[in-house]
Amino acid sequence: MATVTFTKGDQVMVCSKEEGFPGSYHEGTVLKQLGPNSYVVQYKNLVEEDDDSWPLVEVVPDEDSRTTPPRIHFGGGFGLYNKVDVFANDGRWVGRITERKGSAYYVYFASTGEEIAYHSSLLRIRLDWVNGNWVSSKKRTPAFHT
Known part of the structure; x- marks a missing residue:
């Protein structure tokens, strides 16, 4: 399986495995790489539990990180079962x-x-x-x- 290496400033999507959030993806920015298998990520929309004025920062394993997907433009709306x-x-x-x-x-x-x-x-x-x-x-x- 091909892997992508991220560097400081890269925009990523992180798959959550937290209770209540499994299968959800959250946008963030890589702050730094912690060796070959993990990153420190600051989330765009998630905040610290004790202080919601600060964005959540956490260590994310490589297998839960992806680049942000490209924007796809299409006309006609969404179809049934899309x-x-x-x-x-x-x-x-x-x-x-x-x-x-x-x-x-x-x-x-x-x-x-x-x-x-x-x-x-x-x-x-x-x-x-x-x-x-x-x-x-x-x-x-x-x-x-x-």
């Missing part, structure tokens, strides 16, 4: 589109069994991290029609 990343609760969560009502897309999260409505601005097509590269998770299905 795999998406939703920005909610200070991170990105993986789900599938199950329905559209007006400008709201309903997303099902297999990890929690929940289905929640989101505005399209909080969604992006899911890319998977494979051998050190971001790749499309699957072909898109046709977009909903209004």
Whole structure:
């Protein structure tokens, strides 16, 4: 499996394994490398538990770190069952589109069994991290029609 080495200032996505957050991804900046297998990362949206005026800084293992995915622009909206990343609760969560009502897309999260409505601005097509590269998770299905 290909690995990516990060340096100070690199923007990364970190996979959380914390209780209540498993499978979520959080944006951060590498502050320094701690040997070949870990980094010190300062999060963009997570804050210290005891002082929410300070961004959370923690040591992150290499296997939980990825580059930030590229932005993908597409027209026509999201299709039924598209795999998406939703920005909610200070991170990105993986789900599938199950329905559209007006400008709201309903997303099902297999990890929690929940289905929640989101505005399209909080969604992006899911890319998977494979051998050190971001790749499309699957072909898109046709977009909903209004």
